[in-house]
Amino acid sequence: MRVYSADSRAIVILFRTLALSVFVGLALPSLAPAQAPAGTSDRPALVCVEPDEESPRRRLDRSGGTPLRIFSEHFQAQHEAPVRFEESVRVEHGDQRLETETLIYNRQTGRIELPVLLRYSDAVIALEAERGWVETEASRARFEGVEYRFVRGEGSGEAGLVELLNPTMARVEGFSFTTCDPARPDWQLKAGQVRLDMERGQGVARHARLEFKGVPILYSPWLSFPLDDQRKSGFLYPSLGFSSDDGFDLRVPWYWNIAPNQDATLTPRWIQDRGVMLATEYRFLTARQRGQIDVEFLPSDREADINRYYGQFDWTARLAPRWSARADLRRASDDNYFVDLGSDLADSAVQFLRSSIGARGNGQAWSLDVMADAFQVLDENVAPGNEPYRRLPRIRLDVDQPLARGFEFMMDNELVYFDRDAGITGARFDAHPRLRYNLIRPGWFVRPELGLRSTFYQLSGAESSSPSRTTPIASFDAGLIFERRTGRGRVQTLEPRLFYLYVPFANQDDLPNFDTRELTFGMSQLFHHNRFSGPDRQGDANQLTLALSSRLLDATDGRSQLEASIGQIFYFRDLEVQLPGEPVDQRSRSATVAEMFWRPARQLVLSAGLQWDHEESETQVARFGLSFRGRDGRQAQLGYRYRRDRVDQADIRFRYPLRRNINLIGRVNYSFEDRDTLELLGGIEYESCCWALRLTGREYIRDRDSEMRRTVFMELHLKGLGSLGRRPYPLFTHHQL
Numbered sequence: 081m082r083v084y085s086a087d088s089r090a091i092v093i094l095f096r097t098l099a100l101s102v103f104v105g106l107a108l109p110s111l112a113p114a115q116a117p118a119g120t121s122d123r124p125a126l127v128c129v130e131p132d133e134e135s136p137r138r139r140l141d142r143s144g145g146t147p148l149r150i151f152s153e154h155f156q157a158q159h160e161a162p163v164r165f166e167e168s169v170r171v172e173h174g175d176q177r178l179e180t181e182t183l184i185y186n187r188q189t190g191r192i193e194l195p196v197l198l199r200y201s202d203a204v205i206a207l208e209a210e211r212g213w214v215e216t217e218a219s220r221a222r223f224e225g226v227e228y229r230f231v232r233g234e235g236s237g238e239a240g241l242v243e244l245l246n247p248t249m250a251r252v253e254g255f256s257f258t259t260c261d262p263a264r265p266d267w268q269l270k271a272g273q274v275r276l277d278m279e280r281g282q283g284v285a286r287h288a289r290l291e292f293k294g295v296p297i298l299y300s301p302w303l304s305f306p307l308d309d310q311r312k313s314g315f316l317y318p319s320l321g322f323s324s325d326d327g328f329d330l331r332v333p334w335y336w337n338i339a340p341n342q343d344a345t346l347t348p349r350w351i352q353d354r355g356v357m358l359a360t361e362y363r364f365l366t367a368r369q370r371g372q373i374d375v376e377f378l379p380s381d382r383e384a385d386i387n388r389y390y391g392q393f394d395w396t397a398r399l400a401p402r403w404s405a406r407a408d409l410r411r412a413s414d415d416n417y418f419v420d421l422g423s424d425l426a427d428s429a430v431q432f433l434r435s436s437i438g439a440r441g442n443g444q445a446w447s448l449d450v451m452a453d454a455f456q457v458l459d460e461n462v463a464p465g466n467e468p469y470r471r472l473p474r475i476r477l478d479v480d481q482p483l484a485r486g487f488e489f490m491m492d493n494e495l496v497y498f499d500r501d502a503g504i505t506g507a508r509f510d511a512h513p514r515l516r517y518n519l520i521r522p523g524w525f526v527r528p529e530l531g532l533r534s535t536f537y538q539l540s541g542a543e544s545s546s547p548s549r550t551t552p553i554a555s556f557d558a559g560l561i562f563e564r565r566t567g568r569g570r571v572q573t574l575e576p577r578l579f580y581l582y583v584p585f586a587n588q589d590d591l592p593n594f595d596t597r598e599l600t601f602g603m604s605q606l607f608h609h610n611r612f613s614g615p616d617r618q619g620d621a622n623q624l625t626l627a628l629s630s631r632l633l634d635a636t637d638g639r640s641q642l643e644a645s646i647g648q649i650f651y652f653r654d655l656e657v658q659l660p661g662e663p664v665d666q667r668s669r670s671a672t673v674a675e676m677f678w679r680p681a682r683q684l685v686l687s688a689g690l691q692w693d694h695e696e697s698e699t700q701v702a703r704f705g706l707s708f709r710g711r712d713g714r715q716a717q718l719g720y721r722y723r724r725d726r727v728d729q730a731d732i733r734f735r736y737p738l739r740r741n742i743n744l745i746g747r748v749n750y751s752f753e754d755r756d757t758l759e760l761l762g763g764i765e766y767e768s769c770c771w772a773l774r775l776t777g778r779e780y781i782r783d784r785d786s787e788m789r790r791t792v793f794m795e796l797h798l799k800g801l802g803s804l805g806r807r808p809y810p811l812f813t814h815h816q817l
Contacts, residue, residue, distance in 0.1 A: 128261045128769035129233050148173040162186040176202045190216035219247040235259040248279035259800035260770035267292045311337040317804050324790035327352025341365045354381050369397035389413045407437040415458045431459040445481040469498040488516045498594045506539035510615035527557040535615050547590045556580040569635045579607045579625040606647045622652040643677040671700050713737045728752040741767045772797040
């Protein structure tokens with residue numbers, strides 16, 4: 081074995097030419113948007129081609145100072161004759177390696193001949209070529225019969241010819257790419273000819289086509305694509321769906337790269353029974369601001385016989401250090417826009433569209449928020465007297481200033497002008513200064529707090545034009561934290577907590593109700609200073625909360641395996657302050673609130689909550705959730721929600737593998753209160769090592785009159801390339817419970 085230190089310039093050009101297949105293999109697939117496969121689960125991913133058995137090499141230094149060495153069994157370097165390397169020739173430069181049986185280097189002309197099979201590899205790619213040559217003086221090269229594959233198993237392909245025309249231009253003929261088994265590719269991306277301009281970072285492919293099972297499904301006589309991370313204008317994959325009330329629904333998005341800081345997506349949409357719709361999305365980004373404008377327009381809807389549109393503008397800006405501005409403006413053409421053109425039950429349930437604009441500033445101990453908002457009412461069942469108020473404007477100043485010796489001063493201030501076409505309007509000023517003492521020690525804490533809440537009004541259309549209310553608020557919060565070691569490296573805590581709240585009664589019947597509601601009772605309400613959500617009502621209180629919590633923690637990482645809490649409020653007098661029309665609450669104690677979260681195994685999570693009313697001897701609120709994720713791809717979620725006289729629903733979701741690569745999926749959402757199915761979904765998924773297919777059918781309530789909509793979705797996902805078809809909403813989410 082002989083070692084030869086060669087002129088590195090010649091070999092660098094050689095390596096550069098061979099690596100051109102990396103550009104093509106990585107750039108053309110980037111035309112597709114990256115999406116997850118249709119059937120994602122906890123089971124190991126299916127792989128067509130296993131990665132190299134030897135651990136993949138990491139990218140090493142390839143600078144001019146890196147030594148380049150040539151190994152061979154035979155070496156000839158006669159005067160003025162080409163240098164010949166024969167038998168087990170190996171060239172190494174950083175992480176790059178070339179292996180062949182014959183390499184001829186002409187020192188006078190700078191030409192390298194590789195007349196026989198050669199193998200090249202680096203940290204990313206491995207390839208073979210039948211033959212080739214390199215002219216170092218002209219920076220030209222040519223290789224024939226190239227086969228390549230990515231060493232981590234991301235894909236492979238072929239190129240009949242790879243040619244370097246000059247230092248920045250190259251040509252590839254007969255190109256193909258797939259992530260399937262190259263011996264039996266179910267799909268392939270092919271191009272007759274590809275030209276690469278490395279200086280501009282762009283490539284052009286001619287006669288590009290996508291074949292699935294040998295059948296062309298997409299074709300383009302000409303397309304361009306980026307060779308780096310720069311965005312490129314062009315069509316994205318279309319999507320196709322079907323619904324029972326609108327027929328076929330086809331979308332063909334086109335992406336427009338306007339500038340480095342601006343882009344847009346134009347999506348013509350054909351709805352069979354309604355007409356042609358255009359959706360536009362425009363985004364911009366500067367050093368101080370960013371924004372997005374979305375507009376959808378459907379002229380002359382054949383079903384509704386009107387022009388339909390929806391617009392949305394999201395914008396944020398940094399005005400100065402610690403100061404920012406924002407805007408979120410939304411508008412729809414009519415009340416039924418989301419019912420008719422939305423994609424699921426959540427869209428159909430939209431009651432209001434909120435538009436807001438504002439600015440925010442903050443300091444070390446303060447924050448100031450100035451905003452204005454308005455609402456478009458979409459629910460025809462909302463009477464004018466019940467529509468939400470416009471807040472023109474709303475100014476909020478919050479102060480949180482630590483003082484000496486554990487004391488803390490806090491103050492919440494709000495000034496709002498409420499406007500509406502019907503009912504009482506006017507301004508409201510609310511101030512809530514308070515002083516808290518924090519005494520925190522290992523294993524226990526004490527937090528007494530004393531505050532004063534004052535609210536003033538200036539009204540129009542009310543009997544009293546300037547009512548007001550001032551009430552003191554006092555609370556005492558204390559708790560203990562006990563810990564003990566259990567078996568299997570766990571720590572169990574026991575955390576009793578006491579919270580006393582006193583607020584004297586103040587008659588508030590003459591005050592309006594602009595934005596105040598009774599808060600949903602739950603665990604957090606046990607320790608809150610007001611049972612109402614807004615300043616229009618400050619609840620009176622002489623009450624004591626007793627609560628107990630316990631957690632089971634993993635001592636190594638602190639992860640919670642079991643959490644359980646229970647608590648109740650004891651009232652020492654009647655709750656007289658109520659919303660208009662509500663009677664005085666004469667209970668001596670609140671409902672008992674209990675919550676639990678348990679992870680008995682890695683695959684199983686259980687959560688539950690309960691509110692038990694002792695006065696009525698019945699359940700007020702109940703919820704239950706069970707989530708299972710098996711290693712073989714099995715998934716199931718069971719959810720149940722109950723709120724007395726309002727909600728009584730069950731939700732079941734599952735994915736069940738019939739075989740290693742075939743899954744059944746389904747969902748049933750049923751309302752026991754309405755005795756009706758809210759949503760029914762069923763489908764089948766097929767997943768191979770390089771592609772996946774999902775066919776899904778859904779039936780769900782499209783409006784409040786319980787009218788049903790039936791839809792069909794199909795998605796073909798080509799792994800490493802992208803997806804064709806309309807992707808349905810995710811069946812499983814991490815926060816489902």
